[in-house]
Amino acid sequence: MSFPSPYAAFAASLLVTVLPSLASAQTGEDRSAGSTDDILVTGRRQVDLTVPNSTGSRLNLSPLETPATLSTIDGNTIRARGDVSVNEATSRAPGITSVANLGNGGTALAARGFSGQGSVLQLIDGIRFFPAAGTITFPSDPWMVERIDVLSGPAAVLYGQGALGGAVNVLMRKPNTRHTDVDGEIGYGSQDSFHVAAGAGGPLDEHLSYRVDGSYRRSDGYVDRGQSRSYALSGTFRWAPTDRLVVTVRDDYGNQNPMRYFGTPLIDGRLDHDNRDRNYNTRDGHVRYRDNRTSLQVDWQPSETITISNQAYRLTSKRAWLNLESYCWVAADGFCPNGANDVRATPGGIYRTDMTGIVHDQTQWGDQGSVTLKTRIADGVTNDVVAGFDANLVKLTYSHNFGADPQVSVVDPFVFDPGVIVDTQGIAPRYRTRTNEYAIFAEDRLKLGEHVSIVGGIRYERDRIRRWTIDSTVAVPTESFALDKRLGNTTWRVGTVYQPVPTVSFYAQYATGVDPLGTLTTYTTGQVQFSNAKGDQVEAGAKAVFLGGRGTATIAAYRIVKKGLLSQLTPTSPIEQVGQRSAKGIEAAVSLDLPAGFGIDANGSVLAAQFDDFVSGERSFAGNTPPDVPETTANLWLSWTATPAVQARAGLRYVGRRFSDNANVFRIPGYATVDATLSYAVTPRVAIDVHVYNLFDKDYAINSYGAQQWVLGRPRSLDVSLRAGF
16 A cells, blocks of 8 residues: 555654664663563553652642542553544543544543533643634644543643643653663554554663654545544653753644544434435545644752752644535425524435634743742641742634635435535635733642641632734735733632541542633633633542552542533524533542453443523523533443453443533434454564454444534444554
């Protein structure tokens, strides 16, 4: 098969040429005879509750010491399971579900009764993203991931506004400072999918180490004209001139052309298997995301009690798409339940409209610094405190063709000419914004003896958004000032942890949070009179490590209330203000490494989410379930290392029913899918993996794009990979 781009050829040559040469340079001390454990991922690796974790606390507490729910998914486990995106891997965490579609960059999540980029924050190496119009597109490739941490519930004290439902922190792979690691994989599967990835890292001398990775993916997709391709590159240098000073420079790049698929319209209110693989977009529709992150981090420990850290960074995001996005079935009375109720067409067709072109050009500069001080107050009493700041500048130029001819057409549901885009207006810059964010924060832990600790934190954040309207209809585009909005928020949390023994903890916490009005960087004149949405959470739970470290278990109960929420269902619909919504629920997880090579990872959540006070126009939606919120979820992974060379995995994902509208008229049924993997270690360093996705070929919807336009998941698929690690 031929490679569609030189980047794929580069990645393949790295895999088949560089890997063996780097592997041969390793010493017997670095990699002696070894065992198949190095290629067949067994055990929980770094998800132990006793391992310090900086996502749930800036004091680098372990999950057992943190009064909140913190889940970790190890990168090696992600790759062993065969997850093909960061979103897919993250949605296996307790209480997390995907609500991804092209409009949100394929990355949006739901957690604890809240959904979208404005309530479930996404970070990379502890640094927050500022989405443009609810869209985040980076990172996407799980090859680059060291681990994914999920902090459930309000995380504003740590990371700022936009995290009432939780925060997801993707930590990228870092250099190994002890020996050289080389790994790679190449695979082919259903839908003509192909992927190749490789990476290498290790010490260059006593003080300098590195890590480089490259990945390429392509597929024909599971709908007509569903081609996609992407590649990702990253490089890291770590310089440690002394034991107390570390300087890390990193650059990550992603280029995605995802499947140009906006969903499948229901026919007579039902999913028709006969149009399961139809794509109602035009043949020339296009979507492209390009993201680049560069960072410089300095960690200095001048003494045993003081640590100073600072990370400066720059993130550029360029996104562009032009597509025909909305489709609905024309019923016998000519009514289109997707909202186009004035369709004048012969019933029985698919009404296509909403020709939309958008370009995002966004750059984020930022700096985050902190100082940590550890103090012994008295015998058995210690205090750890961290104080720091965040500063960000986000520049966005937003281009679109809103107001152009919507390009309406009605086509046969099964056989039709997809046509091409006819854009009479063109995509041009319409406005630009400048968003400044400044914040100061502090966190403290007072430990009273061996069993009790109190953890608290506070953050003050100041945001300023300025917007200019751009008139691109004239020969020389002109700008006019539109708004200058300033927002200030103070959030805090306090919790206590009781550990009767070092491996068991009980905790309780109260936390506050703030969510933006839509998206901070695309603030409009219609939002100027509103304040941010505010919320709080009460949570209590227990965590334990048992069976000599081979088992872990967590359980948490919570209630979150959010007030003053504004929502906008589509870019053209009016802004709605929700007086109050709430969610309460229980989450639990257990992980076991059992004798005879068996392992179990299971989690589940049950919640009740509702609008407590929500009036839109003259209609009250109080008591209804908010859209995109499943009230039951579960994940189960079983693994069995049958012999030192053979391993089998099976995973069940269950997502309960959801609604796609505030009135709860349109329901998306729940679903359960099963994935399976069989791995065979040809040698201690080389393995063959067979991944089967959606084993029972279930038709199901990941999300909706409109009330009755479902974004369907992948049908049954088979992928075969060759994987090597040295």
